[in-house]
Amino acid sequence: MSGEVRLRGVVDADRDLIRAIEDEPAGNAMAQVFARTDAQLAVHWDRVLNDPAVLTFVIEYEQAGDWCSVGFVTSFVTPVPLASDRDQGDARRRCIGYRIGQAWWGRGIATRALRLFLEDSMFERPLWAIVAATNDASLRVLSKCGFDVVARRWSAGSERYPAGNEVVFRLG
Numbered sequence: 001m002s003g004e005v006r007l008r009g010v011v012d013a014d015r016d017l018i019r020a021i022e023d024e025p026a027g028n029a030m031a032q033v034f035a036r037t038d039a040q041l042a043v044h045w046d047r048v049l050n051d052p053a054v055l056t057f058v059i060e061y062e063q064a065g066d067w068c069s070v071g072f073v074t075s076f077v078t079p080v081p082l083a084s085d086r087d088q089g090d091a092r093r094r095c096i097g098y099r100i101g102q103a104w105w106g107r108g109i110a111t112r113a114l115r116l117f118l119e120d121s122m123f124e125r126p127l128w129a130i131v132a133a134t135n136d137a138s139l140r141v142l143s144k145c146g147f148d149v150v151a152r153r154w155s156a157g158s159e160r161y162p163a164g165n166e167v168v169f170r171l172g
């Protein structure tokens with residue numbers, strides 16, 4: 001069956017690994033996200049390494065005695081306005097995200113990695129996640145890790161995401 005999963009802190013040398021995973025067309029189609037340009041990646045990577053509000057772990061998977069770096073799980077603060085917000089303003093909330101290289105899909109890695117992240121996470125609850133409504137695998141990962149659906153809605157899209165239906169999840 002499947003090997004062990006563990007997390008380790010991200011380091012600068014992980015940049016190419018993470019870029020390669022983030023550039024995979026099948027993953028971008030599943031997540032409904034546009035690949036980053038070089039300029040966007042430079043800004044993003046600076047935040048990953050230097051912004052204390054961003055916490056990123058590389059996911060390692062054990063196969064035949066070797067530990068392979070196969071994906072990442074991250075937490076960051078971003079605007080997530082909800083209909084229940086009184087001012088309808090730019091409410092910022094702590095979100096999580098994750099991604100596994102396509103070669104490693106379907107082995108239970110994302111579910112186990114997110115559980116490890118949540119067990120160890122220093123972040124206060126609630127935690128939030130926003131998922132494309134078509135992303136069945138990610139919807140399932142979040143449900144299995146205890147997240148609840150709090151909203152289903154249309155997103156107008158952005159530089160990073162195409163327009164489409166999205167699901168807002170909350171834990172805690």
Ligand SMILES: CC(C)(COP(=O)(O)OP(=O)(O)OC[C@H]1O[C@@H](n2cnc3c(N)ncnc32)[C@H](O)[C@@H]1OP(=O)(O)O)[C@@H](O)C(=O)NCCC(=O)NCCS
Pocket residue numbers: 026027028030031097098099100101104105106107108109110111112130131132135136137138140141
């Ligand atoms: C979504 C993603 C993280 C799932 O990673 P994974 O390691 O393959 O997930 P798991 O093996 O832990 O599977 C989780 C559940 O999803 C199901 N699943 C996996 N791939 C699926 C697919 N393509 N369609 C439907 N369900 C799927 C699994 O069967 C499992 O459910 P089960 O336990 O009831 O059988 C991975 O496909 C990925 O990185 N996709 C691209 C990026 C992305 O979508 N990130 C999340 C953005 S919110």
